[in-house]
Amino acid sequence: MHTGPVEEQQLWQTFQSGNEDAYTTLYRLHVKAMYRYGMSMVPVSEAFVFDCIHDVFTEIWVKRERLSTPENVRHYLLKSLKTRIIHLLNRQEKARYSLPLEEFDELWSEPSIDEVYVQKEEAENRQEMMRKLIALLPHRQQEAIRLRFTENMDYQQIGEIMDVNRQSAQNLVQRAVLKLREWLR
Amino acid sequence: MNKDYSNYGSIELATDHDFLQHFLSPNTATEKFWKNWLINYPEKLAVWEDAHRLVEAVQLGLTDYTRTYLTREAEEALLQRIWETNNLVAQERTKELSYWNRSRMMAAATALAVASLGAFWFMKEHPSQKSLYETHTSSISNSLIEEINTSQSIKHIYLPDSSQILLSPSSKISFSRTYGSHDRNIYLTGKATFDVRKNPQKPFRVFANELITKVLGTRFEVSAYEKGKDVIVKVQSGQVSVYQEKEYTNSMESKSEKAGVLLLTNQQVIFKRQSEQFNKLLVDQPTLLTNSPAEQFVYDERPVIQVLKDIEAAYGVDIVYSDELLQNCDLTANLTDEPFRGKLDIICRSLGASYEIVEAQIIITAQGCKNTKN
Known part of the structure; x- marks a missing residue:
């Protein structure tokens, strides 16, 4: 993780006391991960992701005295960002995003052997091949492995962000890795 | 486990x-x-x-x-937007009438300057009571523009040359109405961050307590409270020179600059006012240079020496270590999201080494690694 949990919580408490430097430091420490995560959820609109990050930070500033200290600040901010994104999508863009995010996976059908083979053949290098194979996974499995392998969150935290329990979060990651290994053979 | x-x-x-x-x-x-x-x-x-x-x-x-890339400019613009909202909310809460118009600010600046003239004349009657700030501002012409931040949040000030000042609470700055025509001098008491538009013909100078900080175009913070023991200058990008005002006034400018301290990005100087000593250090949380060659720090069995070179280049810092001891060491880690000290911590832990920061240098003390390859 980026900093020790104790330092992280001290920074958070300094921010809560109204310290602007601490608040700016929090922003700089986490904005890249928030942007990355936001863009993976709503890749069509960078401006929309910026709006949501803006809302998360301005809200914690206003409410700073009433907030509790999160165990993991990165996790707290990503979860707030996701809540904000889903809230705005549900409210503003009903027509375009009529399907609740969880139900996307119901529409997922396992790619055929041929499809996997074509993706593997078309890729120019191993990195592109892995990217294409990951793109064949159900969306929630993709989200889970991003949180696990890039953001280095534990399964409890992934579960909280994705609104499932710890075991289900671990299952999502395991199923993804299992599939990828099968396709790689 | x-x-x-x-x-x-x-x-x-x-x-x-x-x-x-x-x-x-x-x-x-x-x-x-x-x-x-x-x-x-x-x-x-x-x-x-x-x-x-x-x-x-x-x-x-x-x-x-992992590489989804947020540009530095976008990061800064978003931060500024967040602060604007925060400041607006704060202003609405205190029901202040003087609403800070975000588009054109100079009119308001002039109004404040008029208000400050009264205080200026009053102080002139009592020269022994004058603070260094007042000495500075009284020595320039009457056409002074002064900004005072009495709020709890940072105040944005836009200068005519589109340089920017982020003025901390309980701080004030002033500059001449002719700012930019001959020189770019700013007088400060308290703390402020300066984002200076590059103009080599007209150096930008900040007069704060006993120090002058001179730059061509950069971003830096000066902390110089009237009653503070130290004056601190921190450089966020570019380079600045800092020298004592008495050096500046007593000699030609070119000469006086040699008596000062040159600061590069991620360095700061603490000036002890009592003993008049300069102490040059790294800032607490160095950030990537704007022209950093690397944004990603992902390593797979990379020689540690190479990793250290990457970090030196990315943060513009000096790292001192023994080539001989570290030549067989390598590192597998993703340091991309680690802050500067987090990166050093991980590298040192993997080496069983330790580091200390002496002046503006990082010194790594290591045992070395056995050659395990083949």
């Missing part, structure tokens, strides 16, 4: 929290655990390696995601 991994297959291992923790953010404890584990279960080596390859493959596939 008291789990019994002896029945784990490669999938279980590749998705196990402690295994991944070691892979993604190793430290000496995890290093030791997995080394011992492989010694105790030599038959599991194949499974361990398979898990390792799987994690690497997944990471490789997520490279584009």
